[in-house]
Amino acid sequence: MYGGGYVFSDPEHQIPPDDPEKLAEFEARIDRGEKIEPQDWMPYEYRRQLIRLIEQHAHSEIMGALPEGAWITRAPGFKRKLALIAKVQDEVGHAQLLYSAAETLGKSRADMVNDLLSGKSKYSNVFNYPAKTWADVAVIGFLIDAAAIVNQVANSKGSYGPYCRALERICYEESFHLKQGYDAFVALATGTKSQRAMLQDAVNRWYRPIIHFFGPPDQESKHSKQLMRWKVKMASNDDMRNQFLDSYVPKVLELDITFPDPELRKDPQTGRWQFGDPDWAEFYRVINGDGPCNAERLAVRRLAEAQGRWIRQAIMNPQQSVTIPFA
Amino acid sequence: MIDDKSGIQWNSEDPRVQRLGTFFADFHPLQQPEEWVTYEVFHQRRRGEQHVHVGSVHAPDPELALVFAKEQFARRQHCSSLWVVPSSQIHISGYENEDMFSTTPDKTYREASGYRLRHKISSYKQAQLHESDR
Amino acid sequence: MNPTVELITKMADDALIIGHRHSEWTGLGPILEEDIAMASMAQDKIGHALALYTLLQEHFAGPDPDTMAFSRKPADFRCCHLVEHPNGDYDFTLMRHFLFDHAEWLRYQMLRQSSFAPMAHFANRISGELKYHILHANTLLQRLARGSEESHARLQAALNDAFPLAMGIFEPGPYEQELAGTGVFAGEEILKNRWFLEVEHRLLSWGFQVPALSDAPAGWGGRKGYHTEFLQPLLDEMAAVIRSQPEASW
Numbered sequence: 231m232y233g234g235g236y237v238f239s240d241p242e243h244q245i246p247p248d249d250p251e252k253l254a255e256f257e258a259r260i261d262r263g264e265k266i267e268p269q270d271w272m273p274y275e276y277r278r279q280l281i282r283l284i285e286q287h288a289h290s291e292i293m294g295a296l297p298e299g300a301w302i303t304r305a306p307g308f309k310r311k312l313a314l315i316a317k318v319q320d321e322v323g324h325a326q327l328l329y330s331a332a333e334t335l336g337k338s339r340a341d342m343v344n345d346l347l348s349g350k351s352k353y354s355n356v357f358n359y360p361a362k363t364w365a366d367v368a369v370i371g372f373l374i375d376a377a378a379i380v381n382q383v384a385n386s387k388g389s390y391g392p393y394c395r396a397l398e399r400i401c402y403e404e405s406f407h408l409k410q411g412y413d414a415f416v417a418l419a420t421g422t423k424s425q426r427a428m429l430q431d432a433v434n435r436w437y438r439p440i441i442h443f444f445g446p447p448d449q450e451s452k453h454s455k456q457l458m459r460w461k462v463k464m465a466s467n468d469d470m471r472n473q474f475l476d477s478y479v480p481k482v483l484e485l486d487i488t489f490p491d492p493e494l495r496k497d498p499q500t501g502r503w504q505f506g507d508p509d510w511a512e513f514y515r516v517i518n519g520d521g522p523c524n525a526e527r528l529a530v531r532r533l534a535e536a537q538g539r540w541i542r543q544a545i546m547n548p549q550q551s552v553t554i555p556f557a
Numbered sequence: 558m559i560d561d562k563s564g565i566q567w568n569s570e571d572p573r574v575q576r577l578g579t580f581f582a583d584f585h586p587l588q589q590p591e592e593w594v595t596y597e598v599f600h601q602r603r604r605g606e607q608h609v610h611v612g613s614v615h616a617p618d619p620e621l622a623l624v625f626a627k628e629q630f631a632r633r634q635h636c637s638s639l640w641v642v643p644s645s646q647i648h649i650s651g652y653e654n655e656d657m658f659s660t661t662p663d664k665t666y667r668e669a670s671g672y673r674l675r676h677k678i679s680s681y682k683q684a685q686l687h688e689s690d691r
Numbered sequence: 692m693n694p695t696v697e698l699i700t701k702m703a704d705d706a707l708i709i710g711h712r713h714s715e716w717t718g719l720g721p722i723l724e725e726d727i728a729m730a731s732m733a734q735d736k737i738g739h740a741l742a743l744y745t746l747l748q749e750h751f752a753g754p755d756p757d758t759m760a761f762s763r764k765p766a767d768f769r770c771c772h773l774v775e776h777p778n779g780d781y782d783f784t785l786m787r788h789f790l791f792d793h794a795e796w797l798r799y800q801m802l803r804q805s806s807f808a809p810m811a812h813f814a815n816r817i818s819g820e821l822k823y824h825i826l827h828a829n830t831l832l833q834r835l836a837r838g839s840e841e842s843h844a845r846l847q848a849a850l851n852d853a854f855p856l857a858m859g860i861f862e863p864g865p866y867e868q869e870l871a872g873t874g875v876f877a878g879e880e881i882l883k884n885r886w887f888l889e890v891e892h893r894l895l896s897w898g899f900q901v902p903a904l905s906d907a908p909a910g911w912g913g914r915k916g917y918h919t920e921f922l923q924p925l926l927d928e929m930a931a932v933i934r935s936q937p938e939a940s941w
């Protein structure tokens with residue numbers, strides 16, 4: 231799963247100038263709706279931003295395995311236990327697919343993992359919040375995965391071939407995630423009083439991270455215009471957020487579960503959802519490392535990598551040079 | 558669990574992590590070869606069908622690549638056979654030569670659709686009909 | 692207890708507990724590809740437990756599978772000590788997986804001829820999954836055995852720990868003769884000898900020192916309901932949510 235609000239970096243000051251003829255050809259190809267493949271010429275900035283985007287997406291998948299993973303050993307009943315293992319396994323699989331897609335652009339998986347572990351790379355903010363009860367697993371599986379689908383379906387129509395291909399498979403699996411999450415959510419919502427209370431409490435805690443999920447409101451910048459034109463960024467944060475609220479707020483309200491925001495409503499005139507101030511300062515605090523679980527998530531990833539080191543090293547060939555997938 | 562750097566006690570929200578003992582607050586970078594090399598994976602859904610490229614895996618050798626590819630690329634889809642090939646062994650025709658593949662319209666002589674006979678036969682039949690009418 | 696019920700119960704309990712242990716690695720594995728493979732084997736094992744408890748329910752009026760897995764006391768479990776031990780490092784996980792799955796593979800091969808038809812049917816159905824489990828264990832262990840000094844030493848140590856516990860897989864149950872006599876299952880002693888032939892030559896060819904096959908009851912007890920100190924906390928954790936509201940459905 232993955233959130234929007236990826237951190238595209240500002241264009242670097244010293245972008246090597248692109249060959250204008252090649253650039254025109256490249257842009258014409260995108261305008262014709264054709265995909266870009268790894269062996270194609272591409273603008274320096276296109277490559278750089280794509281690596282960043284896909285890498286952040288991959289990191290989010292592997293980090294996303296942690297909050298739900300915490301409940302694998304406690305999942306109630308065979309059905310939930312098996313579904314949760316399969317779901318978290320898929321998220322690890324998504325990371326694998328996405329790292330491969332990013333590798334085709336020339337950055338090795340080891341480099342990407344190192345950038346994650348050192349704290350240099352970002353990942354979706356939403357995974358820096360804790361999964362305190364079983365109801366959190368239901369909320370994540372239903373609402374966070376639903377949000378991720380909105381985002382990933384948009385991205386799957388982007389211009390970079392390997393990323394689109396990975397997303398096609400990922401979106402297929404996400405529909406299972408959403409279904410099993412909704413199933414667990416409905417089981418609690420239609421269950422005992424205390425199950426409902428537990429679910430309501432989880433929804434209250436996740437509401438703000440979910441609003442943050444698609445990133446801050448769009449700012450019109452020349453930079454994001456170019457990324458849109460190149461089909462790297464496929465939809466505006468606000469549009470995706472609106473689409474998500476449109477589809478899923480009614481499904482939650484139908485179950486007599488509420489959102490902790492009296493201002494949340496759809497404007498019948500504009501068709502846009504309005505909500506109370508979600509405190510974007512918190513969004514920036516968390517993305518810069520100061521969320522409730524940032525330290526734990528990073529430490530756990532470091533632990534996992536450190537524990538696996540003897541295995542990876544025992545069967546590596548130090549003489550072999552790194553290869554990257556070709557598609 | 559104990560933080561490897563500060564010695565401070567940590568509590569993980571994940572009981573599985575809690576059991577692993579040490580908490581790695583410190584960053585120990587991976588060396589490049591630790592992630593092994595990449596193998597391209599080709600998947601055959603059923604006997605008789607083509608093997609189709611579905612992605613790649615990291616592995617130290619082909620046997621382990623097959624073991625890994627099985628669960629990453631064939632855990633849902635039906636599968637009869639997998640191939641793995643080191644990525645370094647794939648040769649690619651560059652996209653800059655994509656135009657080599659386009660054929661000009663007058664190559665229809667090598668397509669079945671380039672041979673249209675029905676109208677010839679019908680006009681022959683028509684002519685025959687005229688003849689006998691006379 | 693019915694001999695077949697006793698056999699199925701211990702097999703199901705073994706599968707559940709080792710599957711649960713495998714699933715503790717999901718999302719935390721040594722490399723992405725291996726993480727995915729181990730998560731699949733965890734699902735396979737837990738799936739086998741579910742199928743076996745379902746056999747008990749359908750053919751022997753047993754309780755429903757969730758009750759079997761989430762509501763019994765440790766003393767009612769018949770799993771062996773080998774599966775109960777915590778994962779520790781990946782070395783122990785791998786060695787246990789190797790020792791256990793070779794026994795599983797052979798056990799189910801024997802059960803393909805079982806006179807209890809539903810079991811024979813089940814054994815046939817899962818044979819492909821088990822084949823993968825031993826392929827995975829063999830391929831990875833062979834490489835790690837020859838990998839580095841560290842990996843060899845780690846796995847030798849894991850073997851020394853796991854091997855005596857593995858004897859508990861073959862702890863004879865109270866109905867060995869009935870099961871053999873009725874053609875349901877040929878027996879633990881035969882299985883143990885076949886297993887030793889399989890694992891010994893592999894381990895030797897990978898340069899490990901193989902402990903002697905012992906009849907000493909090290910690692911025994913599980914089949915009679917005596918367990919290690921690790922089972923109770925495992926079961927408590929597994930049932931933590933379910934027990935928080937026993938009447939609720941989840």
Ligand SMILES: [Fe+2]
Pocket residue numbers: 231232291320321324400404
């Ligand atoms: Fe995902």
Ligand SMILES: [Fe+2]
Pocket residue numbers: 231321375378404407
């Ligand atoms: Fe997902």
